Amino acid sequence: MTRTSRIDPPSRTTAVRAAAPEDAVRADARRLVIRGQLRRPLALTVADLRERWRQHRAAVVFDCAKNGPRHHTFHGPLLRDVIDTAEPTFDARRRKDRSRYLLTVTGGDGHHTVLSWAEIDPDFGDAPILLATAMDGRGLDGTGSQLVVPSDRCGARYISAISGIWVGTCAPPERP
Template identity: 60%
Template sequence: MPVTAPVPAPQPQLAGFLLSGDLARPAPLTVRDLRAWPQHEARVSFECATSGTQHHRFEGPLLHEVLCAAGPAFDPARRKDRLRFLIVVTGADGHHALLSWGEIDPDFGRAAVLLATRIDGTPLDGSGPQLVLPQDRCGARHISGITGIRVDGGYAGAAAA
């Protein structure tokens, strides 16, 4: 009888997303990658149109820190250039959210927007990170299963600045 080698157990699939756009270091990232940044916690309540009020505890890095590490292409010669940048977040279900850099920048809106790696203590490795905006009353911008984050500095009105 032939001897067969044991088949290794399949590794769980890690959901990931592409960080792209006007960045010096665009990259594919996973939930595991996001855990390399300092993890912040947010207890959030928000209204959901389909299931009423939701209460959750999210953990993950700040979106601002992750994007800064990717090197946004701000023009240092232009005063307040970062304010023309937009951030588009796309989820696996096709939902999108649009944020401005000014919302998440500590010098302006200071919104502590998270890229959640855990919800209520449960890791999101398989489903992908979730965009969490603790300040939002409505949960519509809480994007689950992020598949892409694009940073875009091409706002047409920027030429007038």
């Protein structure tokens, strides 16, 4: 299986079908809380993610263990841009300080994954990881944002219905 992904340049407008009116009630329940070692914790809806940050497009193919290859096009802001707004408490001038930070992303079903800040930091991996606001042209307002990791071959880190993101450091391992 050949994995392909492409992140297109950012745009302010995307061709995304609006959520149906009945999704308005459910959309409010789909709030994503960003907390941890931050100066400005955030609580956001999919609409907030769409309106407050530049939208990027990612055309991806990833393997699903149960259903084989999946082809999707996602739109959404970069995870890094959203977390930057929450102002992590690290010293941004110090690379080693930034490299100690982790992000735990949790979905509505309890599935979660861990990313390192270094993966998304421009001085390290600079991965264009998205908090998707739309998938295949349909808004995710009713179901919640989805984590999109275009460089992943498998879809295990594509967390659906994101309910929370924790940002911070973990304790260093004890010395033997």
